[in-house]
Amino acid sequence: MSDKNCFEPICEKEDILNFKSKKRSKLQFEDEQPIQExxxxxxxxxxxxxxxLHTTAIYYPDEPTLEQQQKMRNFFDAIAEFYACKHCKAHFQKDILKYPPQxxxxxxxSIWLCQRHNDVNLQLGKVQFDCxxxxxxKRWRTGCQ
Structure with a gap:
């Protein structure tokens, strides 16, 4: 569903609330297997x-108010506190103490978050992103148009 007043690519995605509210069978097509939840x-x-996180960061204001800045710090503090993966959470807690959210x-x-993601990828032996x-x-806001 598209919001006619929103011209961002994020608005072009399917409306998940509307999608979920439709009565649907777990089988979309006869030859599909049931979705395993x-x-x-x-x-x-x-x-x-x-x-x-990357999508949230790229849609963050260019010039956030002091209140928005504090809410974003609180957002990352909450993730560091409540993230379900215990060792991931412990690493992120140390990381944001060393490198507080910008x-x-x-x-x-956006750059700060990319650097944090690269820190994790380095530990996991994964590819590093261009930050x-x-x-x-392009990757998170304007690409694929």
Missing amino acids: CPLNRATYGNYTWNM VTSRKDL SFENLE
């Missing part, structure tokens, strides 16, 4: 979390 594993949970602008927050703001903007 299982708890997320660490890899899937992490991937969904990073996607949500909440003074969308650019600063230039131009790349982050």
Whole structure:
């Protein structure tokens, strides 16, 4: 569902609330297997979390108010406190103490988050991302148009 007053790519995604409210069979097509509803594993949970965090950061205001800055700090503090993966949470708690969230602008927050993601990827032996703001903007806000 698209909001006619919103021109951001994020508004073009399917309305998940509307999607979920429709009465649907677990079988979309006759040859499909039923959707198995299982708890997320660490890899899937992490991937969904990073996607949500990067998207949130790239839509953060360019010039946030002091109140918005404090709320964003609180947001990351809450993630560090309540994240379901215990060792991931412990690492993130140490990481944000060493490198506090940069909440003074969308650019600063997006780059800071990319650097935190790269820290995790380095520990996991995964690929490092290009943390230039131009790349982050394309990947998380304007790409695929």
